[in-house]
Amino acid sequence: MDAPIAAPVAGGIPATAEDLQSKVERVVVAGLKLMYDPKMRKMLVDGTTAKTPLPQKLAMETAGIMKLLKDKAPNGIPPEVVSPAAVMIMFEFALFMKQAGMGTPSPQEMQAAMKILQQLLITVFAPRGAPPAASAPAAPVPAPAPAAPAQGGLIQQPGA
Numbered sequence: 777m778d779a780p781i782a783a784p785v786a787g788g789i790p791a792t793a794e795d796l797q798s799k800v801e802r803v804v805v806a807g808l809k810l811m812y813d814p815k816m817r818k819m820l821v822d823g824t825t826a827k828t829p830l831p832q833k834l835a836m837e838t839a840g841i842m843k844l845l846k847d848k849a850p851n852g853i854p855p856e857v858v859s860p861a862a863v864m865i866m867f868e869f870a871l872f873m874k875q876a877g878m879g880t881p882s883p884q885e886m887q888a889a890m891k892i893l894q895q896l897l898i899t900v901f902a903p904r905g906a907p908p909a910a911s912a913p914a915a916p917v918p919a920p921a922p923a924a925p926a927q928g929g930l931i932q933q934p935g936a
Contacts, residue, residue, distance in 0.1 A: 799854055803861035806848075807841050808868060824878045831885045834873075835892035838866040843900050858901055859894065866893055 810816055823837045842862050846853050853861070866889060874880045881889065 796856060799857045800861045800864070803845060803853055803857050804864045804868075806845055807861065807865040810841055810844055811865070811869060811872060820872075821878075824873060829885075829888075830879055830881050831888035831892055834866055834870060834881060834886070834889035835896055838862055838869055838889075838893055839896035839900055841865055841869075842897065846900065853901075855901070858897055862893055862897055863890060866890070 811820065819840075820837060823840065824833050826833060828836070839862070842853070842858065842865070867886070870881050870886060870889075872878075
């Protein structure tokens with residue numbers, strides 16, 4: 777079946793999920809090439825050894841990679857792929873940090889990093905001359921919730 781998942785909509789929304797996926801993958805691959813480029817190693821190590829909390833390190837380094845990609849892209853990065861690509865790059869960067877012995881972020885730290893990252897992306901990708909977006913005060917990292925018994929997913933729910 778070759779029918780598009782979503783019809784084209786004004787405002788730059790992709791016509792199909794495959795189109796969006798393709799755009800996100802191109803940005804992520806370019807970001808990973810930068811991240812693993814030997815020339816970038818010193819900058820990444822310097823950024824991860826700074827005396828800042830781990831969520832902030834993750835968010836700032838990921839936003840830096842996205843800014844480099846934005847500056848290198850002749851037509852910029854499509855707005856609809858900025859956030860999903862940045863989050864994917866951030867998770868890859870967390871794995872990079874773990875493998876390099878630079879620290880292993882907890883799920884709570886990753887959640888906090890995603891919130892910081894979104895604010896940084898708004899700053900980096902805001903159109904020139906646009907007023908800064910109103911930012912909410914940073915919420916504290918919540919304590920982990922107690923583990924709930926496994927539900928088995930939607931497929932095992934009655935009536936499915």
